[in-house]
Amino acid sequence: MxxxxxxxxxxxxxxxxxxxxxxxxxxxxxxxxxxxxxxxxxxxxxxxxxxxxxxxxTPPTPDNDLIAQTAGQVDQKSGPSIDAQPNTPVAPTTVTALDGTITNATIADVAAANNTRRREINIGRFGKRQSKYEQVFAGLPAGQHDASLQSSAYLTYTVVNNATYNIDACTAWCDTVEGCVMVNLYYEFNNELLDFVFSEKSNLKCAAYGDIHSAAEKTNFGGQASYPQVGNETVPLTYITQSSGWALRDLEDPDTPDGYELVFGPTGGANNAPGYMGFAFLDKYDVDACALLCNGRGVDPNGGGCAYFNIWRALVDGIPTTYTCSMYYLVADVSTAVNFGQGDLVVTLSRGYARKDALxxxxxxxxxxxxxxxxxxxxxxxxxxxxxxxxxxxxxxxxxxxxxxxxxxxxxxxxxxxxxxxxxxxxxxxxxxxxxxxxxxxxxxxxxxxxxxxxxxxxxxxxxxxxxxxxxxxxxxxxxxxxxxxxxxxxxxxxxxxxxxxxxxxxxxxxxxxx
Missing domain, CATH: 2.60.120.260 (Galactose-binding domain-like)
Structure with missing residues (x-):
């Protein structure tokens, strides 16, 4: 070159x-x-x-140590809070870190910082639905305190009829949520809003996620005060029971973003290629959001505009932790997808997309x-x-x-x-x-x-x-x-x-x- x-x-x-x-x-x-x-x-x-x-x-290559270091600092785990209303719209994908700096910004704002052309934001997806749901983990028996997921790629939640442990209603609702591939179904007791304020009058929560999680991520045990203090009476604390997980059995590739073509993936290796322009962490696996970041990345004085991106999921100690969008001004391919992780970080679901050139x-x-x-x-x-x-x-x-x-x-x-x-x-x-x-x-x-x-x-x-x-x-x-x-x-x-x-x-x- x-x-x-x-x-x-x-x-x-x-x-x-x-x-x-x-x-x-x-x-x-x-x-x-x-x-x-x-x-x-x-x-x-x-x-x-x-x-x-x-x-x-010499065109630069990714700083994999910085990516791994940042993955250890960012916290993308969440779930329904005790005061969150059910059925709120799924929030647009956000950037949780940019080139090693922790942030909390929308895709549009990050793209606009480098490019004056603002764009509409679409919610991406981990994968398209192909089949029915299967149980990923079971809840503890009724009467025993359990915990709900506190995990990455949380989307939104609803409540379903609690006359029975309503699995079918929960998974059917997931089908209506863009990007949902897994639900966590559980009872939450002693939550005044669920019991008396919200119109559904149900305490059976159904939380939607854009990634597939395990029982090891059940870390929310409740323990918050929801009812008001009345005199010297003891305020009951929230607790959770029968927390189970249900996920789609099979997934197809996500839709290819407009103006791009799929180069490779999914594989277990991220690109370590020349022409590197930087990286962003996303709060969910969203190829459309990564494409928008690439389009609005700005200009490398030696290489020009972004021509290619590599999106992948990081597992840290086996737990989905963050979703990396790396950008390049040179188009890479699977031959350079040789970064399989560092330490306890493992690369998964790596895909590469090249910008289509009309010239x-x-x-x-x-x-x-x-x-x-x-x-x-x-x-x-x-x-x-x-x-x-x-x-x-x-x-x-x-x-x-x-x-x-x-x-x-x-x-x-x-x-x-x-x-x-x-x-x-x-x-x-x-x-x-x-x-x-x-x-x-x-x-x-x-x-x-x-x-x-x-x-x-x-x-x-x-x-x-x-x-x-x-x-x-x-x-x-x-x-x-x-x-x-x-x-x-x-x-x-x-x-x-x-x-x-x-x-x-x-x-x-x-x-x-x-x-």
Missing amino acids: AAALGTAAAVTTAAATGNEEGGEGGGEGGSRRRGAASSGIIPPSQKGSPNQTPDDF IDGGFEGYADCDDFCFVTSYANWIGTSPSGGEDDATFFFFLPYAHTGHGSALLGAASDSDALAGTITPAKPLKTDNGAAYVVQCFMYSGFSGPQFEAPAKVDILWNGQRVGGVNGANAQYTFVEASVTATGSDLLSFVGGAAPAWTFIDDCHVYKA
């Missing part, structure tokens, strides 16, 4: 030699030679050196007609166009020093310094998009080839169906991330227009993602 352009490099005297060999000449050829001589720079067509050379940059070959790697240096005006995936009187004003290079990553890049501006006209590059085919959907165009651009003096007038416009939606003006000394927001029509035309040699602009690593 080639890296972003970095430290300065001297321009050789070969430019002057080349210009002298060309002579003065006349007509169009003479004009081209005078253009090269005017800048005194070896142009890209002659394998000229950019004003900067590649940095030695084919946005890194210009499809042009590979040589082993070292070559360029062309068009190839199978891209078309370069020069205006009338121009020559090689839009070209595609195979040359590692010109690329942001890999070996391919596009160039706007006459490659041989033959004219000062703007070129146009466009994909060979219209983009296949969803009509009416919002997308983002992302690219890296570099206009520091000939130094600040000659590159000052550099300019590139991003056109979407012929209308300008963004771009850059002026010189930038290294590859810089550029983004534009667009609305799709279903068959969209994307183009980049600019360059005026010697104010060349290189373009690389472009993407068109659904926003």
